[in-house]
Amino acid sequence: MPIANPYPDDWRALTDFCYLGPLSLIRPPALLLDRIGEDGDYVVNQDYDVALRIDGDSRVITVPRGLITDLTSVPRPLRWFVGRVGPWLEAAIVHDWLYVAWQVTGRTPTARDRLFADDVMLLAMTSAGIGPIQRRAIHLAVRLFGGRGFFAKNHPIFADLSAAIYDTPIVIPTEPDQRGGTGS
Numbered sequence: 001m002p003i004a005n006p007y008p009d010d011w012r013a014l015t016d017f018c019y020l021g022p023l024s025l026i027r028p029p030a031l032l033l034d035r036i037g038e039d040g041d042y043v044v045n046q047d048y049d050v051a052l053r054i055d056g057d058s059r060v061i062t063v064p065r066g067l068i069t070d071l072t073s074v075p076r077p078l079r080w081f082v083g084r085v086g087p088w089l090e091a092a093i094v095h096d097w098l099y100v101a102w103q104v105t106g107r108t109p110t111a112r113d114r115l116f117a118d119d120v121m122l123l124a125m126t127s128a129g130i131g132p133i134q135r136r137a138i139h140l141a142v143r144l145f146g147g148r149g150f151f152a153k154n155h156p157i158f159a160d161l162s163a164a165i166y167d168t169p170i171v172i173p174t175e176p177d178q179r180g181g182t183g184s
Contacts, residue, residue, distance in 0.1 A: 005105040006061045006098060007113045011054045014119055017127040020049040020060070023090050025069070028159060041068050043159045050094055052123060061120070063097040066158040070096070088138060091124035095142070099150050100157050114150045118142050 024045040048063040071089060098117030102109045118139060125135040 003064055003101070003104050004062065005107060006101050007105075007107065007116055008054050008059070011116065013055055014052055014116075014123050015056075016051075016053040017120070017123040018051045019090055019124075019127065020051055023048050023093060025093075041070055043068055043161070044093065045161075048090075048093065050090075050124065052120065061094065061097070063094055064158070066161050067093075067097055067100075068156060068159055069093055087128050088125050088130050088135070091121045091128060091130075094124055095121040099146070100154050103153060103157060109151055114147065117150065118146065 025042045026045045027042050044063055044065055044067040047065050049060055050063075051058060051060050053059070069092075071092060095117055098120060099114075101107075102113060107113070121142065122135060122139040125138065130138075
């Protein structure tokens with residue numbers, strides 16, 4: 001199924017942002033992705049839908065299953081203020097999608113598309129109840145420093161979720177109990 005272009009051709013106002021379901025992420029084994037450890041990549045496990053109004057018209061944006069994400073992109077020195085995971089995570093995942101969607105929809109990236117992505121993130125953080133200082137600081141950071149990330153080609157964008165390794169549960173060994181078996 002082709003991926004829908006999430007960018008409006010023209011817009012003035014974004015309102016009424018709503019998360020339509022839960023976000024499901026998986027962290028695949030390190031051999032499948034380039035970045036591991038604390039800054040490791042994750043994969044969107046199921047399509048993730050959000051809704052908003054663009055100039056009064058209802059619109060659904062779908063973050064596709066398989067999208068590779070680095071969660072919330074935050075330089076290490078600033079993680080005391082905004083961590084990679086927090087109440088802004090869902091907004092960051094939608095933002096990640098809007099920063100790469102042009103590469104898979106055949107669209108030429110524009111500064112207006114980048115502004116749309118950044119403003120959707122701001123609206124999503126407002127909907128998630130992020131305080132005004134924190135959400136404005138995050139929005140300012142993506143406006144000031146996100147241009148290179150938006151206009152650069154990313155590879156890979158998607159993980160192949162048909163790989164059998166994604167269906168293999170990760171088993172974490174437990175300490176042996178007093179009877180010599182393993183705890184459950």
